[in-house]
Amino acid sequence: MRVKLWGTRGSVPSPGPETIRYGGNTSCVQVTLSDGSLLALDAGTGIRSLGLALGDEPTRLHILLTHLHLDHIQGLVFFAPAFKPQTEIVIWGPASPEASLRDRIARYISAPLSPVEVRELPCDVSFRHCPETEWEIGPARIRAASVAHRGPTLGYRVSEGDRSLAYIPDHEPALGADLEGLDEDWISGFDLARDASLLIHDGQYADEEYPDHMGWGHSALSHSLAFARRVGARRTLLFHHDPMHSDDFLDELDRRARDHWKAAGGDPHTVEVAAERSEYDLPAGVTAPA
Amino acid sequence: MAQKPIELILARNLMSALSTPAFLVDEGGILVFYNEPAGALLGKRFEEVGKVGPGEWGAMFGPFDENGAPIPYDDLPLVVSVRRGRPAHAKFRIRSAEGAEHEIEASAFPILTPHGSRGAIAVFWPTLNGEDPE
Numbered sequence A: 001m002r003v004k005l006w007g008t009r010g011s012v013p014s015p016g017p018e019t020i021r022y023g024g025n026t027s028c029v030q031v032t033l034s035d036g037s038l039l040a041l042d043a044g045t046g047i048r049s050l051g052l053a054l055g056d057e058p059t060r061l062h063i064l065l066t067h068l069h070l071d072h073i074q075g076l077v078f079f080a081p082a083f084k085p086q087t088e089i090v091i092w093g094p095a096s097p098e099a100s101l102r103d104r105i106a107r108y109i110s111a112p113l114s115p116v117e118v119r120e121l122p123c124d125v126s127f128r129h130c131p132e133t134e135w136e137i138g139p140a141r142i143r144a145a146s147v148a149h150r151g152p153t154l155g156y157r158v159s160e161g162d163r164s165l166a167y168i169p170d171h172e173p174a175l176g177a178d179l180e181g182l183d184e185d186w187i188s189g190f191d192l193a194r195d196a197s198l199l200i201h202d203g204q205y206a207d208e209e210y211p212d213h214m215g216w217g218h219s220a221l222s223h224s225l226a227f228a229r230r231v232g233a234r235r236t237l238l239f240h241h242d243p244m245h246s247d248d249f250l251d252e253l254d255r256r257a258r259d260h261w262k263a264a265g266g267d268p269h270t271v272e273v274a275a276e277r278s279e280y281d282l283p284a285g286v287t288a289p290a
Numbered sequence B: 001m002a003q004k005p006i007e008l009i010l011a012r013n014l015m016s017a018l019s020t021p022a023f024l025v026d027e028g029g030i031l032v033f034y035n036e037p038a039g040a041l042l043g044k045r046f047e048e049v050g051k052v053g054p055g056e057w058g059a060m061f062g063p064f065d066e067n068g069a070p071i072p073y074d075d076l077p078l079v080v081s082v083r084r085g086r087p088a089h090a091k092f093r094i095r096s097a098e099g100a101e102h103e104i105e106a107s108a109f110p111i112l113t114p115h116g117s118r119g120a121i122a123v124f125w126p127t128l129n130g131e132d133p134e
Helices: A046-054 A101-106 A221-231 A247-263 B006-016 B036-042 B077-084
Strands: A002-007 A028-032 A038-041 A060-064 A088-093 A124-129 A135-137 A140-146 A154-160 A163-168 A198-202 A236-239 A271-273 A279-281 B022-026 B031-034 B088-095 B101-113 B116-126
Touching: A002 A046, A002 A198, A028 A046, A038 A046, A088 A101, A101 A124, A140 B006, A198 A221, A221 A236, A221 A247, A236 A247, A247 A271, B006 B022, B006 B031, B006 B101, B006 B116, B022 B036, B022 B077, B031 B036, B036 B116, B077 B088, B077 B101, B077 B116
Parallel strands: A038 A060, A060 A088, A088 A124, A163 A198, A198 A236, A236 A271
Antiparallel strands: A002 A028, A002 A279, A028 A038, A135 A140, A140 A154, A154 A163, B022 B031, B022 B116, B088 B101, B101 B116
């Protein structure tokens, strides 16, 4: 399993000279399975670059959406493969009692927000609600579960053999909860991330920023690390950067995260702030602090 | 240990922050949490009690009517809510672990999701017994 980050930013794209190293595109992670099957986790603006990288080859792709906030779907209408008739795209996402996944996405891919409608996309696109039980895509087992964020939001676990990727980009598991003291079955997202080879997790706020953003659906650094430690993640990427965070600020956050992890007994090389275009082979083969 | 559904996790987190006594049961009717104010009323913290199976938790505080007759488990608002997926309300008396009696009103509502029922929450208040709430 190979993982490439095409968008690591949260909330809104934030291009500019101050975000060159960590990137300004919103959430999108490419996962390439051992048989070549392609998954895109979320379709923020990062998916535009993924589409360009895929080139002209006929493509079958599964897009797994965590939720439908704009920073996770905004790239859909700029994803070049969607405009090629030879492309087959399956879009997975959370169910809602209010409307189908297709209808909810169509609110964005329609006038006046978009020049094209879903029905006009030349590719073969289908929409599926994520089941509550595990399912398979190629050689991988996929699990989706609702997690603590604002509105219906999923996290994903992608497993192939003994390797596993947990992707929970928008997550506030510490809202009203003590992550250190709670039993594991009461921690949002725990089963998705348990012993993950790679955990990609919300790390939007520095601890001093969190009090002003409590309940917004995102984590403070210490919450992200407490979650990673409780679930036993072997490697952790802090993701969904606040658009106000410059490269210099994220360098400092990265330093704090490694120091915190080391102080907890972990290997500081197994925690980092996610940078756009970074690539990872799974498994990482390292151990989380006890 | 199976992961609790997010709806129960969020409900517990909310209940933990409330001063209103509250109970939480899962879709099978198992009592999975009650908060500190409920513990104060019952005379026992949840941590001392732990998970309690359906049919058992009602007897913990012996709900009975104004004549002292036991209220059947099936008639408790929380049970009605989790079984029928409907809100329910009732006034009855309970007995704490120390033997103190309280007259309470309980309102229960179901936790329904696109994937079906996850359980129910009940909040309860001591009855005012004719006192003016103002």
